[in-house]
Amino acid sequence: MFPTDTKDPDHFHKVVDCQWACPAHTPVPEYIRLIAAGRYDDAYMVNWESNVFPGVLGRVCDRPCETACRRGRVEEQPVAICRLKRVAADNKGTLDERFPKVPDEKNGKKVALIGAGPASLTVARDLLLEGYEVSLFERGQQLGGMMRSDIPSFRLPQNVLDEEIETILNLGVDLHSGVNVTSLKEFLKRDYDAVFVGTGAPRGRNLDLPGREEATNIYMGIDWLSQVAFDHVESIGKRVVVLGGGNTAMDCCRTARRMGGENVTVVVRSGYDEMKASDWEKEEAEAEGIPILDYRVPKEFVHENGKLTGVRFEKVRKELDENGRRKLVPTGEPDEIIECDDVLLAVGQENSFPWIERDIGIEFNEWDMPAVDEETFSSSKAGLFFGGDAAFGPKNIITAVAHGHQAAISIDLFCRGEAIESRPARGVTLASQRMGMHDWSYNSEVHHDQRFKVPMVEQSKALSSIKIEVELGFDPLLGHDEALRCLNCDVQTVFEEKLCIECDSCVDVCPMDCISFVQNGDEGELRGRLQAPSNNLNQPLLVSEDLKTGRVMVKDENVCLHCGFCAERCPTGAWDMQQSIISIPQASCRSRS
Amino acid sequence: MTCVPKSKFHHPQLPVNELGLTYRDYEGSMSTLCAGCGHDSVGAAVVQACFELSLPAHRVAKLSGIGCSSKAPTYFLGKSHGFNSVHGRMPSVATGANLANRELIYLGMSGDGDSASIGLGQFAHVVRRKLNMTYIVANNGAYGLTKGQPSATADRGSLMKGGKEVTDEGIDLVSLALSMGATYVARSFSGDKEELVPLIKGALSHKGFAFIDVMSPCVTFNNHQGSTKSYDYLRDHMESLISADFIPHKSEITVQSEPGEAQDIFMHDGSVMRLRAADESYDPCSRSSAFAAIEAHREKGEVLTGLLYLESGASHLHENLNTVDKALNGLGYKELCPGDEVLKELNESFR
Known part of the structure; x- marks a missing residue:
């Protein structure tokens, strides 16, 4: 082998597994050390620069960092990175003086952002700090996109979200809420130097089965969650079946449990281990008394006298065909009917662009989605960019933030008249941590503690209201001890x-x-x-x-x-x-x- | 010296031996020797050898005298018995312990000061008595604990750190051990574990007195230009004459060695030392062959390494004294105190 080129920023970056895995490349060990030192303001700012929503992500991030964490290869459990981030957010002081200021002199360029989710808000922050004028268009009255509508407040309290959106708005966003953009063609006639589309993947996937048409008690999961979030729904039947195995399904079942559902059941087609939901979300749902039944394919919504009475399932098992592909074959057992009052469908989400005309020079791909470049986030139309779920379908918040950063770079290059393909390079600097013969400026001792559990609200109390946050979070002492589990891979x-x-x-x-x-x-x-x-x-x-x-x-x-x-x-x-x-x-x- | 303990985490795919242990289970506490000390490598080689032999650590006794090398047993085999004795007197303590309990495996760890200066007399006598033990000297030619004066093994003509030439003749412990009747004599280098580990395994399996002289550089006081015990000098002047493979008795010996190419020597427990001599005329079972080769290389300024002499099946101290074949702590009251009748008989026999 050739000698390793350690000047290549990627070499040592890959060693920092968490940072490498984070779509926004948050310098995780750096802020964990700050948390261990009780420097919560500094830890929050390190996060804020990278991922814009530390308080939100400290609760509901998908945590690709934890899957990657080296600690998980050394012992059983990774560092509770996500929950440590929350420790910084929970314990920080007033940071008004710490946030960077928008330049007094604007650069004269105007950018419009459609949809006020994490991607657009990230673009807004990055560009405002560069002196752009940013107009943000949101069809609803409240901002945050799926962070607000899809994530129930027992996982993410509204005030945490409000605060972090407020920080961005305070940088001087020209906000147009309650404005539904119904024609991109018309919109593009407005006087903007660049337009960013961050409208998410707003449509739930339907399940077209016998009995679907006449049913009144079958809801699309994401729509139902947003109605709950905006107080348009107050209750649900006592017996609820949730179809689907992703995180939306987990949010649906746990929300139903708090809205009057006493017997809530999640049913998935394939195996428990193959579910898309994160392990911890499955565990938390089960801890709330929600069974997850697997290998059951829904066949029919059963009705009596025009009223939904249950869902009929065919029982299946997993087999591999000769190509090694997995298929589900009926076990031959009799079908199972699970009785219920309401059904929540959470079998997937789709992008939906009825408001984008097909004749305005935007190339659409084979899935009828606008073709978006994976690096520049540009559409085929110069000056029109996409990001977040609107770009490549449903992912997660931290991915949307990463998209936002990249789109902002592209918009900046585009507005300066430079090629958006010539991306600014990453860099690496190395600084010795030696303080003496056997003395390092970081805590080099390896701590052998197992991962600490996050304290939770007592379950009867947690289930009594949708507004009570289930997790209490680490207190500073537990946070300190958990922080010491970090191996300082940077x-x-x-x-x-x-x-x-x-x-x-x-x-x-x-x-x-x-x-x-x-x-x-x-x-x-x-x-x-x-x-x-x-x-x-x-x-x-x-x-x-x-x-x-x-x-x-x-x-x-x-x-x-x-x-x-x-x-x-x-x-x-x-x-x-x-x-x-x-x-x-x-x-x-x-x-x- | 390191202030924090070594992490108990180990590589997730570390091999385990017949006892289900990893080599990490044979380690001792954190070394307080200077960073880069050869003795730590000797310790690591002992750990590796004991791990590979699947020795139960509690059946091993480590004995040492005084000096950097004699500190070293603390840093390996943390679950074994240990006795850090008086300067140069480790052989007496080892002899006493061995006579009382012949069932343990005895590993003496000494240095050039401990064995070639203050303890030279003790060393000579423990060799000639053929005590059943492994005796390792971590040899760096300098008194490290007292700031680097030349020791009795420093070669005449080599330079001290301050530039002064060594004028006294150096003692060659390998020649001494050979002439005193050691039945397993080897020399190696702390920086060459491929050679050293099989030599330690062979020594621990050898019944009789096994001696290994390990060149182990003192990185603080004797690792400079002009020294004949520095890492660079040893790498440049080492000549491995007899390489040894240790083949445990349980494994099948698949490849029969060609005559002239390698020589298999069976140990008392059925394991085999497979020796390969770089020079065909060399006979590792002949003392005169060993003496000649050692002298020839010394004259050229070279350091001869490998298993230089092996006599398998020779008797050792317990056999020579016809002692009881059990550890004394395993004997019952009746055997230890056989009563008046037996005493009378014994007294009669002297009349």
Whole structure:
């Protein structure tokens, strides 16, 4: 292998699994250290710069970071990254002085944003800070998009959302709420330099089964959730069946439980393990007494005298066909009828653009969606951009935020007359953390605590109202202890081959057998000769230049604890612990550093 | 020296031995030796050897004297018995312990000061008595604890850190052990675990006195230009004459070695040391062959390594003294105190 190019920002960035996995590349270990130090304001600001909605995401993020967390490969559970973010949001002080100010002098460019969800709000923030005039159009009266309409307030209290939207509005958004854009063709005639569409995936997918037409008690899940959110619905029947296995289904069933539903059942077509809902959302639903029944395909909505009485299911099992594809085959058991008063459909969402004319020079793809570039978020029409669920279908909030950042970069480049394809580059800087012989500026000791559980409201109280937040969040002490579980993966083991005397001290002391001194070879073959099995190909190898003996140093980054022992036991300082700071460009020139 | 303990987390796919243990289970507490000390590598090699042999750690006794090397047992085999004795007197303590309990595996860890200076007399006698033990000297040619004066094994003509030349003749512990009757004699380098680990495994499996002289650089006081015990000098001047593979008795010996190419020597427990000599004329079972080769390499300024001499099946101290074949703590009251009649008989036998 060639010596590793550690100047390539991606090398050390990949080692910081959480940051690499976060669509917005939030520098997670950095803010976790700040939380451990009780510096909640600073931790919040680090988050705010990257992901705009720390309080919201600290509750309802999809947490790709936790799936990626190295701690999950070292012991059983990842660091509770999401809940730590909430600790910063819950304990921060007044930050008015900390938020950056909009430039006094505008740059004269006007941008319109359609839909006020997380993508548009991110674009608004990034561009306002650059001196743009931003007009935001929302068909409803309240802002936040699906963060407000689809996520029930027992998971995300309205005031948390209000506060973070307010921060953006305070930067000077020209707001047009209650304005429904019904024709893009007409809209584009207005005097804007660029237009961003962030209208989400607003339509629930229907389930066309016998009995669907006559039923009055069958609701589209996302519509029903938003009616609950806006107080248009006050109750639901005692017996409720929720169809679907995603997070919307979990929100539907738990909301139904609080709206009068006593026997709420979730039914999914395929296996429990294949459900799209996050594990923790499934667990929380089950903890509230909601059974999840799997391998049941809905066949019919059953009625008596024009009234819904239940849903009929065919029982199936999983089989693999000769191509290894999974299929569901009937088990032959008699159909099952689950009696109910109401049904909530949460079997998927779709994009819906009835308001975009097909003859205005926008290319549509095979799914009848506007064709959007995955890097620039530009449509085929110059100056028209898409982001969030409106771009590639339903994802999640943090993805929408990431889209917003990229779209804002594109809009900025476009308005400056530059090519939107030439994206600003990422960068990496390394800073030594050595304070003394055995003293580091970060907490290098590996703590062995298991993941701490988040305290919850007593269940009878939690189920009594839709407005009571179920999770109490970590208090500062628990937050501190959980924060210490972080392995500080951004404090990198940096190797200087010229100083190495090949004494083997680092090899001997490394608790995880990450380091080997071996003859060089091809990656596949080399991985087979290292100190310990090296089969996580997603994790890079750090390969040195040739050493005096003709061997190379190879470090497998996979399960490194970043404990700094290699650097402490190195007699010559060939190893050093250095924090990698990855700069992720944003439209505002205040790109993170 | 590191201020925080080593994490108990280990690589998720670490191999386990016959006892279901990983090598991490054979470690000791965190080293307080200087960063880069060769002795830590010797310790790591002991850990690896004991892990590979699936030794139950509580059946091993570590004994040492005084010095950096004699501190080192604290940093390996944390679950074994340990005795950090008086300077140069480890052989006496080991002899006493071994006579009382012959069922443990005895591992002596000493240094060039402890064995070649203050303890030279004790060393010579424990070798000639053929105590059944493994005796490792971590040899760096310097008194590290007292700030780097040349020790008795420092080579004449080599330079001290301050630039002064060593004028006294250096003691070669390997030659000494050979001449005193050691039945397993090896030399190696702390920076070469591929060679060292099988040598330690062989020594621990050897019945009789096994001696390993490990060149183990003192990174603080004796790792400079002009030293003959530095990492660079040893890498440049090491010549591995006899490489040894340790083949445990349970595994099938699939490849029969070709005559002249390798020599299989059976140990008392059925395991095999497979020796490959770089020079065909060398006979690892001949003391004179070993003496000649050691001297020839010394004259060239080279450091000869490998398993230099092995005599399998030789008797050791317990056999020579015809002692009881059990540990004394395993004997009952009746056996220890056989009564008046037996005493009378014994007294009669002297009349």
